[in-house]
Amino acid sequence: MASWEKVCLPKVFGGLGFRNDQRWNHAILAKYIWAISEKMDLLWVKWINSIYLKGSDFWTYKLPPDTSWYWRKLCNLRDKFSREDVKAAGLTGKFYSSILYNNSLCHQQVGYHKAVWSRLSLLKHRFLLWQVVNAQLLTFDNLLRFRVPLDSLLCPVCGDFEESHAHLFFECALSKQVLDLIFGWLDCITWPYEYRFLLWQVVNAQLLTFDNLLRFRVPLDSLLCPVCGDFEESHAHLFFECALSKQVLDLIFGWLDCITWPYEYD
Incomplete structure (x- = not known):
């Protein structure tokens, strides 16, 4: 929550x-x-x-x-x-x-707010997408943290594994079918093998970004992103806010022959 x-x-x-x-x-x-x-x-x-x-x-x-x-x-x-x-x-x-x-708020602007709160989305879908981005969906593992009584922790869709944020989007049988359709549309087979562990880190926000290292009191000379040098390096910055990330997204959108998802860049 x-x-x-x-x-x-x-x-x-x-x-x-x-x-x-x-x-x-x-x-x-x-x-x-x-x-x-x-x-x-x-x-x-x-x-x-x-x-x-x-x-x-x-x-x-x-x-x-x-x-x-x-x-x-x-x-x-x-x-x-x-x-x-x-x-x-x-x-x-x-x-x-x-x-x-x-x-008066000591916070940085996030890069995903325009995609989440786009007027092209229904209101309930905007809130759901906000929950997805922040890993706040009421999956069984999150409910268990707040001691909500549950009859079972198994995913109600596939019934094979415990329901969690990562399972819901990548491990569930239905999710895999959706990914297969997306990979087919993109004319590729699957995630490259060498990137799978990296992808696991991305999904679970476990990349060794500076904000994560700071949590473990690792001494750092600076918290600024080493690529752009403008903002503190974090999970959200790495994929949405960094100047290089925005250039990569522009290339992907150009390759897919689409403009945005919808997402306007500052």
């Missing part, structure tokens, strides 16, 4: 687009500190500057201990957001809480 933090991320960051209520509330309140710091021509802003700030800069203002609770709440927002992020949210002359909220 996906964590609440993951679910609350914007879709471009790999989440479902829900908002964390506390963080969103802070982003909405930040509209007031934006108005104060920009010294908007508003009566209450002038009153704040006259009574509290008295010509001082809002971001360096020292809060006295006997101040009112609402002014203390506003001043404490300075610990939540930086001056640059607040200013960027109101760069057009109108403050957008959504921009500040997204900028």
Whole structure:
């Protein structure tokens, strides 16, 4: 099951687009500190500057201990957001809480969000594809982790092996038939033998990418992708976000005489 933090991320960051209520509330309140710091021509802003700030800069203002609770709440927002992020949210002359909220999230954009949330897909299929990409399908092995009582762990389709994410897409008899049809359409027999172990690592997200090595406290000089050098190397980056990966996908789409799946590249 996906964590609440993951679910609350914007879709471009790999989440479902829900908002964390506390963080969103802070982003909405930040509209007031934006108005104060920009010294908007508003009566209450002038009153704040006259009574509290008295010509001082809002971001360096020292809060006295006997101040009112609402002014203390506003001043404490300075610990939540930086001056640059607040200013960027109101760069057009109108403050957008959504921009500040997204900028406050310390996450990188994922490369699969446009394929998953394409308008050409049905809504329920978009959610299912999101579960597939994040290995969050309610397969029997995932249900077992949460101690959900099950009569059997065997795959209900083939009945030969335990149902898991890897089995569902590569090991099940039905999955193999689908793959045979795909290989036939591509005019090839099967995965090359020398790539099978590598493919197993890919399916199970076991490649020794820098983010996986970091989990085991392997000392690294840098987390940046050695190919593009722009983003941290991870499983998702390696196959969807890296500049080289996008070039390879372009070549494959050209070979298949199709444009996209649908997937637009930045």
